[in-house]
Amino acid sequence: MLLLQMQVLVPIFLLLLPLLFFVFLNSNSKSKSKVPKSFAIFANRKRLHPWLSDILQDSPSATIVLRPSYAAYQVFSGNPAVVQHIFKTNFPNYTKKATFPFQRQVSSHKFNTKSLRKFVETVVDTELSDRLIPILSSATKQGTVLDFQDILQRFAFDNICKIAFGFDPAYLFPSLPQAKLALAFEDGVRYSSERFDALLPVIWKIKKLLNIGSEKRLRIAVSEIREFAMKIINEKKQELGEKQSLDSVDLLSRFLSSGHSDENFVIDIVISFILAGRDTTSAALTWFFWLLSKNPEIESEILKEIYEKSEAPIYDEVKDMVYTHASLCESMRLYPPVPIDTKEAVNDDELPGGTVVKKGMRVSYFPYAMGRLETLWGSEWAEFKLERWLQKEEENSNLKSSSWKFVGRDSYTYPVFQAGPRICLGKDMAFLQMKRVVAVVLRRFKVMPAFEQGVHHEPEYMYYLTSKMKGGFPVKIMERDHHL
Secondary structure (H helix, E strand, O other): OHHHHHHHHHHHHHHHHHHHHHHHHHHOOOHHHOOOOHHHHHHOHHHHHHHHHHHHHOOOOOEEEEEEEOOEEEEEEOOHHHHHHHHHHOHHHHOOOOHHHHHHHHHHHHHOOHHHHHHHHHHHHHHHHHHHHHHHHHHHHHOOEEEHHHHHHHHHHHHHHHHHHOOOOOOOOOOOOOOHHHHHHHHHHHHHHHHHHOOOHHHHHHHHHHOOHHHHHHHHHHHHHHHHHHHHHHHHHHHHHOOOOOOOOOHHHHHHHOOOOOHHHHHHHHHHHHHHHHOHHHHHHHHHHHHHHHOHHHHHHHHHHHHHHOOOOHHHHHHOOHHHHHHHHHHHHHOOOOOOEEEEOOOOEEOOOOOEEOOOOEEEEOHHHHOOOHHHHOOOOOOOOHHHOEEEOOOEOOEOOOOEEEOOOOOOOOOEOEOHHHOOOOHHHHHHHHHHHHHHHHHHEEEEEOOOOOOOOOOOEEEOOOEEEOOOOEEEEEEOOOOO
């Protein structure tokens, strides 16, 4: 009887709790001194990142302290000095759990090998030639409208699973199947993101305690992912035990062959790589292809570069695609795959500019907002301008007049791949994948948005843990008249 009463009363309580909270908030004189109020945050929750970006634009220090949920103050910053502070100057105060440095040391060693780079090249090229290109080619013949966001997510998921596990989920088959593992990751990311964005954390905590709603679905998703990972690890151990020498170069084989037998540790490592690579490259490419459709002159220049480099080996080709590299950087300035990231202060601290941080407070650096700050990118920050990243090479007998030199920005001003000791280990691998996709797809196809509102429709920005287009990215694919 008691359980039945709770099942009836708890949903009612959860519905009334936000209302009761706002009544309390508006009657609390201390809360009124906090600007903006939680009600303003709630009212702008559907466009939280653009709204916060506007506020940071008007802040002299590009740093603000808000109260997104009751009794939880949080710092949001777009200040490069703050980014440098939390990633370098006072890094120990914002580090993760104790196992993080060891995990990173192990992972760094595994990434710094030519064999892994070659393996990544092979995986990416196989997925392109055997799956992505046939699907796009079929769409040109049938006039099909594809959700390119979904296609790119499937492509990235297959790739990262092969690289991390040595396992092929076959998510990018022509039938576009529903893979159980992919759906579990999607649920896990969605419900974890809802936790992070919750106005009242007590709501999800109650759900977790009672094992209901989104928290129950999150628990199921996490359980499925870990069970699957354990199965793959056991199979890989058996496979490695039957071999005289290691001929597999996926990350899981590398970890296990190096003597790392703690299964929970290995599971955490491999899952973290899948989470890092699953949506980030696909999110970056989704927004890139849309921005390219709005800037045909840039697409033409990329095509020229692709044709010039097409005879080179894969790695040399993408390494020398300077103009394409700049266009990807500019795209990720406006639409970073991970638009915001949060650390927790171990001890009290003071940030550059004078913001006081108390122990346990969350401090968020904000790549999405930083890419829109006039103080960092000038009054034309909203324009898709590759000149921010390029410098014309001097003409001589050995260089074509179209040659460019890439001019990067420091990682604290452009923390798309994080910065300092936490710089993304997969950065080079990500650029290799993205530039290879761009080269292979654009050489043969033209990708044209097919929104119902028309080609100039502005997609609605949506954020889980990565930036996405709400409702997907519908496109029509046309074969180019001439391709190599």
